[in-house]
Amino acid sequence: MRYLAVILYLSLLCAAHAQSPLKVELGIGQTHYRIQPDGVWYQLGEPHKLNTQSDTYLVGITSNAYTTDYYGVAWHADYVSLGHLGSWCYCTTDANYNNTEHAPRSLGYYDGTFSGTGRAGGVQFTLEPYVYWHEYRIGYAWGWIKFQPHWHETVYAWSDPPLINTPETVYKTTTDQWRLGHVYGFSVSRGSLTMTYVHYSLPTRWPVPALFTSADVLMVMWEF
Numbered sequence: 001m002r003y004l005a006v007i008l009y010l011s012l013l014c015a016a017h018a019q020s021p022l023k024v025e026l027g028i029g030q031t032h033y034r035i036q037p038d039g040v041w042y043q044l045g046e047p048h049k050l051n052t053q054s055d056t057y058l059v060g061i062t063s064n065a066y067t068t069d070y071y072g073v074a075w076h077a078d079y080v081s082l083g084h085l086g087s088w089c090y091c092t093t094d095a096n097y098n099n100t101e102h103a104p105r106s107l108g109y110y111d112g113t114f115s116g117t118g119r120a121g122g123v124q125f126t127l128e129p130y131v132y133w134h135e136y137r138i139g140y141a142w143g144w145i146k147f148q149p150h151w152h153e154t155v156y157a158w159s160d161p162p163l164i165n166t167p168e169t170v171y172k173t174t175t176d177q178w179r180l181g182h183v184y185g186f187s188v189s190r191g192s193l194t195m196t197y198v199h200y201s202l203p204t205r206w207p208v209p210a211l212f213t214s215a216d217v218l219m220v221m222w223e224f
Contacts, residue, residue: 027058027196029219031082033212038099041116041153041211042089045103054083054119056217065127074128076141081121082200082215089114112158112167118174118210120202122147124183137189145181145200149174151210172208179203185217194221 033052042048060078067073091097091114092104126143155170185198198217204210 022061022063024224025058025060025062025076025078025194025221026224027056027078027080027194027219027221029056029058029196029217030054031056032216033082033085034214034216035085035087035211036209036213038102039094039097040209041114042087043091043097043102043104045097045101046089046091046111048089048091049087051084051086052212054085056083056219057081058219058221060124062223069132071129071131074130074139076124076126076128076143078124078126079121080124080145082119082217084117084119085212086117087114087211088116112170113156114153115156116151116153116211118149118151118212120147120149120200120210120212120215122178122181126183128187130187130189135190137187139187139189140184141187141196141198142184143182145183146178147181147200147202148176148178149202149204149210149212150176151204151208151212153208174204174208174210192223194223195219196221 031054035052038044058078058080060076062074062076065073065075090111092111096105098105122145124145126141128139128141130137130139151174153172157167158170159167181201183200185196187194187196196219200215202212202214
């Protein structure tokens with residue numbers, strides 16, 4: 001929680017020393033999650049389905065930490081929801097799967113149905129140096145996100161002799177503890193309208209990692 005406290009402290013500090021009035025910013029867009037390699041919650045060589053696209057939204061405040069007629073530095077303090085993702089797989093055991101060949105070593109060997117769903121979202125703080133070019137403002141943002149990963153996996157009719165001989169349903173979930181990730185991206189603004197691309201690193205921990213490892217977001221934002 002100390003990183004979350006740092007993010008909130010930086011936001012309050014920037015707000016207290018802002019060179020221009022605080023503005024509210026709202027954003028909507030699309031998330032594309034990048035996921036774990038083959039063999040983690042899905043297997044490319046077995047029947048599977050991946051849903052890695054989702055709607056995203058953002059709400060927060062922003063202002064200028066420093067500004068001139070030609071360039072400046074803005075700060076942003078936001079809550080962002082990156083949306084849901086899911087997976088389904090009729091998977092075999094790890095011992096019977098070849099990750100290099102992306103295929104099972106033998107057919108009909110102790111398969112189970114894997115069904116997973118999850119999401120990510122959190123509080124972010126970014127600094128955005130920018131320059132003016134004609135009527136456009138072009139910026140590069142970098143900062144941190146304190147996020148809470150969620151991933152829940154259900155495995156139906158799972159057997160893995162000699163450890164599990166009778167098929168059973170297995171439940172796995174992330175610890176849902178807060179994690180620290182990094183944020184960077186680019187923006188082009190004209191007036192109160194901004195188009196952004198943002199990349200999020202979203203690390204989670206074993207033995208039950210989330211399906212996602214990072215996310216790419218395209219967003220349209222408005223300032224009030």
